[in-house]
Amino acid sequence: MIRLFVSDLDGTLLNDQHVLSDENRKAVQLLRSKGISFMPASGRDYHGVQMAIEESYLQPKAICLNGAEFYDNDGKLLISNPLSKDSVAAVQAVIDKYELDADYYTSLGRCILYGGDDLKTHLIERIKKAAPKEMREDPLRFMERIKFFDTLIVEKTIEGILERTILKIETRFDDLELREQVLQELETIEGIITTSSSLHNLEINSIEATKGHMIEQVCETYGYKKEEVIVIGDGMNDIPMLERFPNSYAMGQAPQAVKDVAKFETDSNANDGVAKLIYKILAEM
Template identity: 30%
Template sequence: MIKLIASDMDGTLLDSKMGISKDNASAIREAERLGIEFMVATGRAYTEAKPALDEAGIECAMITLNGAKVFDKAGNSLFTAGIEKKTTAEIMDILDANQVYFEVSTNKGIFSEHQEKRIENFAAHIATTMPHLTYKVAIAMAAAHLSLLDINYIDDIRALLQQDDIEILKIIGFSMEGPNVLAPTSAQIRQIPDLVVTSSAQNNIEVNHKNAQKGIAVAHVAKDRGISEKEVMTIGDNFNDVSMLQWAGVSFAMGNAELEVKDHAKYVTSTNLENGVGEAILRAIREDL
């Protein structure tokens, strides 16, 4: 029987309102009632992920920033896998050369140089994960969502590299041109040692230290709890979820997942708009997967 469940958030646990549905929350509570621990494994930072969990009344451990920062249930930091500042400067050079807007997640929060571009690109992300929405609605949702988050807008993002107390955890780049621009950009970044490049939507790329991967983080948490990979279940929809889908003994891809991502999962559940996470959890319990 599974003892630990790790679920992605965007395009997976979250619904069309960027929240956790009652059905998903109910299934999570049923798992916890049976002694199964639930946690999220997200590309989001802690401050971006926590509001949706709080609203649903879910308190859990959190793998954030694709595994760059892991927190226990009480919000205490367990471990960190950051990017060296010299390497960060190289990544920024490549993104700038390819005219890719980017923002930086650090131990002091998220930093961006352009508020309008952040809203525009987050809206494109919403529109990609929830294609039933109009772009106008996606813009409104993005503006409303981002207004609730603690984002730091600064004139020169490279100034972060001169601050001794700043640790770079993740860099995310966005382009409205999608893979046409991001694919060659990713290829350039992958030439830099000790990095991993993934994505959570067609219009972004996410750059982390090679040790900051969801699969590595889930394995670390499971080991700390004395749980084997056969007793772990993971759920995801995009390429930054592949490492944990491959590692876990039980893995579900969402119905809305990328086709290549589904190839790495053992099972497929319904979409994030159809309570796919709750369906997967209850199936795992019912069938003793």
Template identity: 30%
Template sequence: MISIIASDMDGTLLNGKQEISEENRKAILEAQERGVQVVVATGRSYEEARYVLEEAEISCPIICVNGAEVRNEEGQVVKTNAIQEEKALEVMRILKDLGIYFELYTNQGVYTEDYERGIQSIIDIFKTANPETSEQAIRDAAKERFEKGHIRVVEDYSEAFASGNVVYKFLVFSFDDSLLKTARDQLESAGGLAISASGRENLEVTSVEAQKGIALKKLIEEKGLKVEEALAVGDNLNDLSMMQVVGRPVAMANAAEEILAFCSYKTSSNEEDGVARAIYEALENKPATVD
């Protein structure tokens, strides 16, 4: 019996229009009506996640920024796992020296020094999650981040540090595979960091304690539930840590190869209401496999 369900957002709960389909919405509400806990686990900031859930009239806890921040159903911060300032400054120096683009996710919002590259980085995430969606539709969705104030443009990231913000995540972006690898190698050598990805051309850098799996496991335990009775569904590498702690890990049909290889359960794609299918099959205790 499943007692708690955790779902990723981009490429999982959201379709190519960056919306929660009606079928996914109905499945989540039915699970909640049956007494099953639902939590969203995302690399997005709280503001970026919240507005999508509110549009679908879904209320649930949110594991934000890969576990760097956890919010309850009322939107209150209940736990944070920020990168310590000294370590954040070290990461920033590494990335600046390499000349690689990055964004800062903080407790006060998301910052970029370059509007157009900020657009391109989110296009990569959206495109990875929704390869069939048109480039223009994806660009329009990326621009919405700025229009709704979910990302702020600053001349220098020092402005963010000067404002007393704490850093939750660095989103690193490059089309140069070798540069991205060099960045990963140097960041891994720095220690104390978790490095994952949500797209082909990016890295997501958080505190080693800020991972979806760690946050989900703690949340499950605090609710007095069992990890063996938990379901987690996702599509990309930043979902792997939560797949590793639950009894029913479910890969989207559009998931990265590493996720498909790890998960013993599979569902349909994010364009085919894969989350709804995973939920209904779990509620009926059926095996979740793609035809």
């Protein structure tokens, strides 16, 4: 019997426009009406998760920042797996070496380093360097639509950032050869795991902060057995959950490396693969 359905967001529950389709929304609501708990597991922070699903009125439990945080239905933070200070310092040394822009995620919001006077222009230039197409076309409108500035924290010195408890560090690349070089250096640092949710980014978390490990923590908290859980995703940051749970599904458009880990496959996010899987599950109950 399935009691918990865990879904990645971007590329899985959301379509290629990063929007929750009507069919997926209806399917999730039907799933919950049958007594099955639904939980997004995302690389986004809690604010970003809620923005993605706000039209569904779900307010579910949520795994955020790749497993660095878990929130209950009331939006209360229950579990946190932050980066250690030593790990942050080691990652920062690589960021400094290659003069990379980075986002530092805390429980209070996304933190960036900027000491200038024209923040919006600075952010637009960052987006234009390495971001999905829909963000590059009109960066300011995109940021306003997702309420980017609501939880943005700006520090003028790196010391101000490093004094905070950091849950995830993300950096983006337009040069994929540089991305590979940076990834190789990051993989030598103990105590961290480096994943990605797109071809152009790297996301750094504590080794304890994976979607798979956090779902196991959630199962322990609420008494779910692994065979009572379905997990579904499409990205490299979904592999830790796909490989730890027997009822694991890859999206139809997922890379082969993701499909190789998952036990099963559903349709693509463009074709409401999550909804089709939910209807299949409910039909078999």
